[in-house]
Amino acid sequence: GESVGLHLPTLSVQExxxxxxxxxxxxxxxxYFIWYKQExxxxxxxxxxxxxxxxxxxxxxxxVLLNKTVKHLSLQIxxxxxxxxxxxxxxxxxxxxxxxxxxxxTGTLLAVQP
Amino acid sequence: AAGVIQSPRHLxxxxxxxxxxxxxxxxxxDTVYWYQQGPGQDPQFLxxxxxxxxxxxxxxxxRFSAQQFSDYHSELNMSSLELGDSALYFxxxxxxxxxxxxxxxxxxxxxxx
Numbered sequence: 077g078e079s080v081g082l083h084l085p086t087l088s089v090q091e092x093x094x095x096x097x098x099x100x101x102x103x104x105x106x107x108y109f110i111w112y113k114q115e116x117x118x119x120x121x122x123x124x125x126x127x128x129x130x131x132x133x134x135x136x137x138x139x140v141l142l143n144k145t146v147k148h149l150s151l152q153i154x155x156x157x158x159x160x161x162x163x164x165x166x167x168x169x170x171x172x173x174x175x176x177x178x179x180x181x182t183g184t185l186l187a188v189q190p
Numbered sequence: 191a192a193g194v195i196q197s198p199r200h201l202x203x204x205x206x207x208x209x210x211x212x213x214x215x216x217x218x219x220d221t222v223y224w225y226q227q228g229p230g231q232d233p234q235f236l237x238x239x240x241x242x243x244x245x246x247x248x249x250x251x252x253r254f255s256a257q258q259f260s261d262y263h264s265e266l267n268m269s270s271l272e273l274g275d276s277a278l279y280f281x282x283x284x285x286x287x288x289x290x291x292x293x294x295x296x297x298x299x300x301x302x303x
Binding site: 084108110112117118119120121122125165169176177178179180181182183 | 194221223225230232233234235238246248280282284290291292293294295296297299
């Protein structure tokens with residue numbers, strides 16, 4: 077992932093609204109994608125994953141959409157809650173990688189207003 | 191459920207000193223990854239180990255080395271520390287037999303003065 081220094085893209089939403097966080101990935105050969113949530117001072121926490129042979133996957137209150145044509149990934153959070161406030165990262169695993177190292181995209185700070 | 195344990199949580203060092211960070215993976219996980227995260231930045235892959243052998247190497251300085259031991263815990267050794275090494279260092283673990291999802295520890299915050 078490319079560093080953006082101290083200025084993370086920020087998404088501000090009202091509690092109860094739906095949130096959509098977008099991510100552009102770099103490697104068209106990547107076959108596995110993950111969304112992580114990182115709260116201040118903590119490690120990234122797994123949210124949901126999707127393989128390249130799918131274009132949508134749903135979890136509890138979250139949905140990930142994958143558009144391989146434009147190398148775009150999005151995370152939709154339904155009924156956003158204050159506890160959802162965090163930095164969200166998408167990550168990709170290059171196809172054929174022996175170790176599945178994660179390449180992180182630029183994080184997005186989600187700020188939920190009560 | 192047991193998670194990835196990292197120690198210490200915080201570490202303060204002077205320039206040119208050495209530091210050792212430890213990582214204890216989730217039980218039965220055989221693969222460990224190290225990532226470095228600067229302030230406001232995304233985590234950057236450093237190095238990984240599978241079954242005690244180095245499996246991949248990223249943007250890890252030559253001043254850093256790491257290994258995985260017989261009990262699968264891993265240590266990241268950092269020498270000749272520089273101010274720019276100040277960052278959060280995360281360890282993640284996974285198992286090829288279960289899933290490829292990487293589970294992260296809480297990290298070690300290293301401050302080089």
